[in-house]
Amino acid sequence: MKQQPLISVLVPAYNHEKFIRKTLDSILEDDYSNKELIILNDGSTDNTEQEIEAWLKDNKGNIPVIYKYQKNCGISKTRNSLIEKSNGAFLVFISSDDYLLQEGIRKRFNYLADNPEKLAVFSDCIVVDENDHIISESGLSGYYSANKENLKSDKKRKKELVTNWSVPGGTLMIKRETYNKFQYDESLLIEDLDFYLKLVSQNKLGFIDEKVSAYRVHGANTCMKDENWVKIQKDIINTYKKNLKRFSFSLQLRMLYKMAINYKPLLIYKLKKKVN
Known part of the structure; x- marks a missing residue:
């Protein structure tokens, strides 16, 4: 065997x-x-x-x-x-x-x-x-x-x-x-x-x-800790960004859309923090 x-x-x-x-x-x-x-x-x-x-x-x-x-x-x-x-x-x-x-x-x-x-x-x-x-x-x-x-x-x-x-x-x-x-x-x-x-x-x-x-x-999951939230959103955006060239144009457009989705709550978070 x-x-x-x-x-x-x-x-x-x-x-x-x-x-x-x-x-x-x-x-x-x-x-x-x-x-x-x-x-x-x-x-x-x-x-x-x-x-x-x-x-x-x-x-x-x-x-x-x-x-x-x-x-x-x-x-x-x-x-x-x-x-x-x-x-x-x-x-x-x-x-x-x-x-x-x-x-x-x-x-x-x-x-x-x-x-x-x-x-x-x-x-x-x-x-x-x-x-x-x-x-x-x-x-x-x-x-x-x-x-x-x-x-x-x-x-x-x-x-x-x-x-x-x-x-x-x-x-x-x-x-x-x-x-x-x-x-x-x-x-x-x-x-x-x-x-x-x-x-x-x-x-x-x-x-x-x-x-x-x-x-x-x-x-205690890493992704569920509040202090990691900002880092996670940035990591997701940067991950899509650095892998863009690996994919076809149609998938690149979808990745750009995903980046925008993750950037929006980051922007709101920063604005709220600035106001407070």
Whole structure:
């Protein structure tokens, strides 16, 4: 029987003491056997460190693990550092508040094995709250507003991602060679939009309509913090701007429209702040 390739599961951990054990348990319990776990604690200030160390002690020898602690660097730099520390031919990110669903790794690997022209594949997920209650059975079309029929089509996927970005975290698998061409932009707080646009612009991104993970929604999500709102709006505008040349003229017009939509609330916010 042919040896399964090594798959690295990469966990950027930050202040998720309540959720990190479930994340790590889900990786261990996933049925894909040839995998390694890489955890990078990005300067957590709660008990995430202690929870990770306790889990590692309880599960010593059950899975190959690399664990490192660093001063807080932000999500994009942490993702790039995790990639550098990994050894797998395929890479899966899962945040320290989310968790994998059974067969989530295998389903994505099978797609990439059957579609060698693709560098990456993303999928659907369920959405849960901080108590593991299911909020939505589909992160793409239930919690967000993606048209999954468009995502299934190579011809329509590009337009769907450009005009209707609706992809939760924790659903992407990437071939290692992808990072020879693309890396996460460390200046961005919302780093995945830029990464997806780069991939889909070259028709290197696939999609499978399978639920492979649980995306957790709670008050500490990066995108939900009020202090990050302005930065996120600017990041979205700058991401579309820097990727404009990768797309056709018709999609460029749509991207300019998206930039205008995100600029409007920024302008209102600045005007209100100036008045106050």
